Amino acid sequence: MNAPLETVEISLTVNGERVKRSVPARLNLADFLRNELELTGTHVGCEHGVCGACTVRVDGEIVRGCLMFAAQAEGCTVDTIEGLSDSREIEELQSAFVLTNALQCGFCTPGVLMAAQALLRDEPDPSRERIREYLSGNYCRCTGYQAIVDAIEAVAKARAGRRGR
């Protein structure tokens, strides 16, 4: 009857490191990453899967960390902002964000970067409208979004330019 408090053994790969933990069944992935693994770059904004601040990558696809139980990540490969920063996978996007001031308080930024990287992987040449539409699951209260769109568009164009050469 006390199912939520039952613990579950999980093994997964987080940012390339193998991790083994015993976690409460009810613990969500975002809280697991933040509290158990101290990966505090993943932020919790709404706990409803709406705001996108907790966006992380599980087996290559972006998900809401607050809508998935840690136990569901058993055997999965999870990437967070820390991993993508250390591997320099999103360095170009991060530089563009700094250049266009696409972040102010920075709370939503890790989730936005996760989404932006996924967009450019699947659709290398998105229009501004498409970027805006894709980012509708990532709330930002500071920037008004334009600088974020500018940054992602600039990276897409730079990559297209390199492909063209």
Added chain:
Amino acid sequence: MSEFDEAAKTLNFDSPNSYVGRSVTRPNARRLAQGRGQFVDDIVLPRMLHVAYARSPHAHAKIVRIETKKAAAMPGVVRVVAGAEIAMVVKPYVGVLTHLQGMRSPPQYPLAMEVARWQGEPVVAVVAQSRAEAEDAAEAVEVEYGELPAALDAERALDPSEPKIHKEFDSNLCFQRTVDTGGVDAAMNSAHLVVEDTIRFGRHTGVTMEPRAILADYNRAEESMTVYHCGQSPHMMQGIIASRLSLDEHRVRVVARDVGGSFGIKIHTYGDEIAACALSLMLGRPVKFAADRYESFLSDIHARDHRVKARLAVDREGNMLALEIDDLTGIGPYSMFPRSSGVECNQVLNLTGGPYKHKEYRAKGTVVFQNKNMMCQYRAVGHPIAVAVAEHMVDQAAAALRLDPAEMRKKNLIADDAYPCKSPSGMRFEALSHHQCLDKLLTLMKYGELRKEQNELRKKGVYRGIGLSSFIEVTNPSPMFYGVGGARIAAQDGCTIKLDASGAIVAATGVTEQGQGTETIMAQIAATALGVEMSCVKVLTGDTDKVPYGGGTWASRAAGIGGEAVLQAGLALKANILQAGAVILKTNASDLDIVDGRVVKKGTEQGITLAELARICYYRGNELPADFQPELVVTRHYRVKDYAFVFSNGAQGCSLEVDTDTGFVKLLKMWCVDDCGRVINPKLVEEQARGGIVQGIGGALYEQCIYDDRGQLLNATMADYLVPMAAEMPDIECAHVETPTKTSMLGAKGAGEAGTGGAPAAIMNAVNDALRPLGAKVTSQPIAPEVVLRALGKVN
């Protein structure tokens, strides 16, 4: 200028080496982009506990009985505490300002005492090993409530038949004020035309991406309290925590590291935060409170919620003669401490019609208590109301006289050469540029072409609207804002700046960073004042143990006030460095300058690096004359003296399309011209404008805290409460006019709130411009599809 340092006379903000006026990137943005920020909820301390609250489910209820035994026995629970026990260690607080005459509000306690007065008011605190355990136990707390009738509707709050919220008061009135130039009736009676409307603004809230959080760590051995707080005003919080908990103020340290958005939300005294401090004091252990989103909606301050009746009199040519407004706002059951909840209404009275030349003005403001969450200052306090009301009335008069809205404004805006002058409400303006801004805006918008396009499309049944707004913004407030009313909120700010032993510059400032770029512009100013590379400058903010006493960042004061303190401190340090340089180089300080981090003889490259000068001063004092002591740390403070506020101004334009079948409003583009005085970083100013405008768009079109008739907030989740999302937002084009203020050497005015202040007016005017050929008009915000359809008579 005589009060300023001699060195200043040589300061040239336009020189190639000046960082002032350049769009440099923010050094601290890289860290945030890597997820390496440190927000309060990221901090974990040894032996840390978590608190969760059982909150009132009722808008108004007597607390009959509290049973905590079951909760106390739950796993991980350390302590369960109700209001009376917290009140034994916390002095109550009263949110009134004495200069808002007659304002009243009863003493407030962190947790409800005998009566809960809004849905979401914290009633019982549960401290446990984890937040999850604390939440589990909070659900097990049994509170027996006796529901009382609630006073909800601000428009009925003063009716004798309404429930009285506080037994010590004869009515639900909090504050009332009038402004009257005396000749309004005469002007109205003899006017060619009087337009009249009632405009309503919904309640909304800040929705900071990072919910409120506090981590209090009381150390019994030191009798000291360290508080990690996501806030905007660390010194104000230090004073509040010390005085409410009866601690020595100098033993309370408030640290505000990264703050995940604030917008005025995190600058007030919240019972749940004060209770967390009290619990740390009681337990001698760190206690963290991190609100979840539901708690944020129920307890973060709400804002706006005004009903304004307005009348505007004009002559045959469209010259404005007299303006009258009657503003009513409901603020919840208490006035917030320490800024009070009377300020928004007060601002509406002060600011409405401020850009215009009319001579006669009468305004009445009424602030009432109600059983809803508390309201207080949120970004652009009062401005969205004041600007939308005046701009709506100006457009109504223009339409009645068949004048173009741009022409109507040109006719009535105060001339750019008429300053200094005073508004009918008593506001003193130093130097504004309404006409320059409007002209620039119209060019930017290609206003003539837009109008042509609009006319063409109307023939095809497409209803586009073009809206304008001209506005003033309160920035750089003097002590006349809060200090004069008895609040311990500093209007002055300081900077301690030093040349460290490596030759780098470290500047500590009392203003704070919440993402605006405060630390960046302070580094730009310090580097410019000293003549060094910006990369040599480190800026410290947000720690009461480390920065000079200051107000923090609010009311668009950081750049103008904090920046001036940095400039003055930088110039004073430069003078001291040149003095040391003169001793070392055996010359006169007046023959020296600092160029690219080197102390050189003017016009030559002869000299020494700052690193070398620092080495000699710090380590090789034996090489200096016995009668010379270098002082490589200086502190300077600054406050605005000559004006109550240093007003900025601007103009915004909006182009949108209304779908007359669905009522949806599609924003096509917005434009903004802002005059915030000297621009320190154009990119950052533009981003403040864009972010601010989008928050203004939120209030104008989407955001509303919807209560039912029992005072229950119906949309307290991010899924139900609409905020602007990327897809619906337009691109926003910005331009600047620069009229530096002469109240400081830096000349900067604030830029943080103009966007939010001006946007709702431009949008409402654009919607009404679109609807005008259909004979329809909207007068309430948010302008949801339903509001448009009702205006069109398509729904009841």
